[in-house]
Amino acid sequence: MPGIYIHIPFCKHKCTYCDFVSFPNRLNFAEAYMACLYKEVEMRARELEKVVFDTVYIGGGTPSVIDPKYIYGLMKKIVTCFHLTKDPEVTIEMNPGTVDAEKIAIYKRAGINRFSVGLQTAVDSQLEELGRIHTKADFVATCRLLKGENFSADVMLGLKGQTKADVEETISLVDENGATHVSMYALTPEDGTPIYTDYLNGELPDGDEVASLYDYGRALLKERGYLRYEVSNFCKPGFGSRHNMNYWKRGEYIGLGVAASSFFFGKRMTNTFDLDEYMKCILSGHFPVITSEEVEEGDAKFEFVMLALRTVFGISSKAYEKAFKSDWKKDFARAYEATRQYFDEEGDTTRIKDEYLYVQNQILTEFLA
Numbered sequence: 254m255p256g257i258y259i260h261i262p263f264c265k266h267k268c269t270y271c272d273f274v275s276f277p278n279r280l281n282f283a284e285a286y287m288a289c290l291y292k293e294v295e296m297r298a299r300e301l302e303k304v305v306f307d308t309v310y311i312g313g314g315t316p317s318v319i320d321p322k323y324i325y326g327l328m329k330k331i332v333t334c335f336h337l338t339k340d341p342e343v344t345i346e347m348n349p350g351t352v353d354a355e356k357i358a359i360y361k362r363a364g365i366n367r368f369s370v371g372l373q374t375a376v377d378s379q380l381e382e383l384g385r386i387h388t389k390a391d392f393v394a395t396c397r398l399l400k401g402e403n404f405s406a407d408v409m410l411g412l413k414g415q416t417k418a419d420v421e422e423t424i425s426l427v428d429e430n431g432a433t434h435v436s437m438y439a440l441t442p443e444d445g446t447p448i449y450t451d452y453l454n455g456e457l458p459d460g461d462e463v464a465s466l467y468d469y470g471r472a473l474l475k476e477r478g479y480l481r482y483e484v485s486n487f488c489k490p491g492f493g494s495r496h497n498m499n500y501w502k503r504g505e506y507i508g509l510g511v512a513a514s515s516f517f518f519g520k521r522m523t524n525t526f527d528l529d530e531y532m533k534c535i536l537s538g539h540f541p542v543i544t545s546e547e548v549e550e551g552d553a554k555f556e557f558v559m560l561a562l563r564t565v566f567g568i569s570s571k572a573y574e575k576a577f578k579s580d581w582k583k584d585f586a587r588a589y590e591a592t593r594q595y596f597d598e599e600g601d602t603t604r605i606k607d608e609y610l611y612v613q614n615q616i617l618t619e620f621l622a
């Protein structure tokens with residue numbers, strides 16, 4: 254079912270690997286920005302009044318750095334303007350060290366029932382190297398506040414000097430502190446970020462080393478009862494992210510806020526990345542959209558296959574046929590034949606074999622061609 258994504262672009266400090274749209278020096282604009290966001294909610298809701306949404310995801314940036322009264326106000330606006338299911342999944346991203354008991358209580362009153370905590374690593378020297386604003390102890394304190402809640406922790410691989418023992422320490426920490434979900438993904442050194450220099454200098458682990466850390470982490474997560482359901486996502490039974498599952502099923506979603514993207518009525522749209530332009534557009538009653546394009550059928554078919562094969566559920570021929578009135582194995586006959594040794598087939602479902610899921614990008618390149 255469709256989801257709502259909201260981007261809160263403020264952070265206390267820019268991490269050394271970050272190329273997300275986040276503004277560490279503009280927290281003083283939070284009030285004006287949130288007022289614009291409330292208005293964008295009203296504007297979009299008018300167009301989507303017949304749609305029922307199942308999930309809300311408040312991401313960033315670091316949504317937990319702003320006053321929680323704005324998050325409360327935002328959720329109130331969303332519930333008033335949009336039509337949500339009876340039991341929506343509502344997630345907020347937060348960084349350790351930016352929340353206290355009162356903030357969590359306000360989030361819960363606002364209807365938030367899932368938390369995503371950006372840990373990355375349990376090793377303090379690595380956190381410092383990444384420019385993170387918190388320590389391992391801050392993460393533990395945040396987990397104490399979230400005791401009994403449904404929360405996810407981010408774990409990053411491919412850090413300078415990272416060893417298997419570091420990965421083990423990190424995974425033990427998240428499990429022992431009650432995380433129901435883990436997102437474990439590889440650091441991508443983006444050009445223009447400070448960490449890119451480390452990459453150019455050969456100071457970061459290479460692809461094979463990262464793959465070996467991933468395999469090690471995956472085995473540890475499995476031992477601890479976290480089931481992999483997508484290449485980078487693992488959960489205790491019943492705690493998969495509904496919001497993300499909708500993306501992987503190529504479901505519709507609406508994105509609100511600066512740099513947010515949407516997929517609705519067969520069209521992909523992106524909001525401006527410029528904070529001032531975003532606010533100017535909204536204040537003058539215009540959508541801050543900078544790109545809007547219909548997805549052509551060939552691209553839609555590729556997206557469907559690519560997204561489904563990222564998950565352990567794989568691609569269902571029936572679901573593809575329902576969406577496109579054709580057979581995906583015929584539409585992608587050459588690529589399918591070239592890669593079929595990597596697949597498990599069961600009934601109408603094709604999945605990438607467990608041991609190849611991490612390298613699914615290389616397999617999917619065939620489908621892109």
Ligand code: SF4
Nearest residue numbers: 264267268271275314
């Ligand atoms: S907390 Fe996240 S969004 Fe903010 S600077 Fe760090 S990586 Fe970027």
